Amino acid sequence: MxxxxxxxxxxxxxxxxxxxxETELLYDNPYQLLVAVILSAQCTDKRVNMTTPAIFKKYPDAESLSHATFDELFPLIRSISYPNNKTKHLIGMAQMLMEDYNGEIPDSVSELVKLPGVGRKTANVITSVIHHQPNxxxxxxxxxxxxxxxxxxxxxxxxxxxxxxxxxxxxxxxxxxxxxxxxxxxxxxxxxxxxxxxxxxxxxxxxxxxxxxxx
DNA sequence: ATCCCGAGGG
DNA sequence: CCCTCTGGAT
CATH class of the missing domain: 1.10.1670.10 (Helix-hairpin-Helix base-excision DNA repair enzymes (C-terminal))
Structure with missing residues (x-):
């Protein structure tokens, strides 16, 4: 063959x-998918879905997440792999979204990978699922x-x-x-x-x- | 002991 | 190329 x-x-x-x-990650908008995919590194979707509702409730958008402190966010991520890195990445990502992208999720891989915690795999997921690019x-x-x-x-x-x-x-x-x-x-x-x-x-x-x- | 929708740094 | 991060399920 x-x-x-x-x-x-x-x-x-x-x-x-x-x-x-389709993906089994729970999300209602591009911001939520981006957060969920960052959290999913070396972690099952099930466990991510157990933590994201509380995160999305407390931080419904990039603006609110950009003002989060490490000590506020860390407990919500504690039970996932690499909670230290992911807490820093999420806050840094939200801050860069506010400073450089007007709070919107970029629509290209080359821009997405500039965000903290976003590598090629995550960028491909976002551009594929949200922006319908063949990645x-x-x-x-x-x-x-x-x-x-x-x-x-x-x-x-x-x-x-x-x-x-x-x-x-x-x-x-x-x-x-x-x-x-x-x-x-x-x-x-x-x-x-x-x-x-x-x-x-x-x-x-x-x-x-x-x-x-x-x- | 191995695996889970990886990323960053050296 | 390598290493580290790092919790929970099987």
């Missing part, structure tokens, strides 16, 4: 079985699932994975393909013991092919 055929199978499968895939955010799930199936070859960094995926995925499907791969990685192609028995991607999966050969 060629790589082109592999992509065609995978995209068609998800198109049929998960036509409405592929590569997190741990997208990285692992793409490598296992064989959508990428020898990708050693998230950026390599991103560029390889963009070569084969039509622009209009990039944003949903991102969520397809994430949800597949979260519930089926999980890191420790992938549930190949209930995986519809099997016929096109490199990992499964080597798995049945080894038996």
């Amino acid at each position: 060629t790589k082109k055929e592999r992509f065609a199978f995978v995209l068609n499968y998800f198109e049929q079985h998960a036509p409405n895939a 592929m955010a590569v997190d741990t799930h997208v990285f692992r699932v793409s490598a296992r199936i064989g959508l990428t070859t020898n990708a050693k960094t998230p950026l390599q994975t991103e560029l390889q995926l963009l070569k084969y995925i039509p622009e209009e499907k990039v944003h949903i393909a991102h969520h397809w791969l994430i949800l597949h990685g979260r519930y089926v192609c999980i890191a420790r013991s992938p549930k190949c028995g209930e995986c519809g991607i099997r016929p096109a999966c490199k990992y499964y092919k080597t798995l049945i050969k080894g038996q």
Whole structure:
């Protein structure tokens, strides 16, 4: 099976079985999504969703968050990974939004990554979900699932994975393909013991092919 | 012990 | 390229 055929199978499968895939992070506006994605680094969406309601209530916008002190915000983030860094990043991000962007969320990756706590992955999520740009955010799930199936070859960094995926995925499907791969990685192609028995991607999966050969 | 929608700094 | 940050679930 060629790589082109592999992509065609995978995209068609998800198109049929998960036509409405979207993020599981809770948010009502671009500001809330930006905060939630920053908090989601090395942390499950479930845990992020347990903390964000209190944060959004106390700090409903960038303006209020820009005036938060470390000691006020830290307790709300305490139960998430890297609370120190994330507290500093959120306040710094809000302050830069107020000073340089009039309180609005920028619509380009190059501007977004200037914000504290915002790297390429987060910038790709925002520009994809909010601004509908064909950018592929590569997190741990997208990285692992793409490598296992064989959508990428020898990708050693998230950026390599991103560029390889963009070569084969039509622009209009990039944003949903991102969520397809994430949800597949979260519930089926999980890191420790992938549930190949209930995986519809099997016929096109490199990992499964080597798995049945080894038996 | 390993993993979760990473980012920043050296 | 490497390292550190760093809590909770499995």
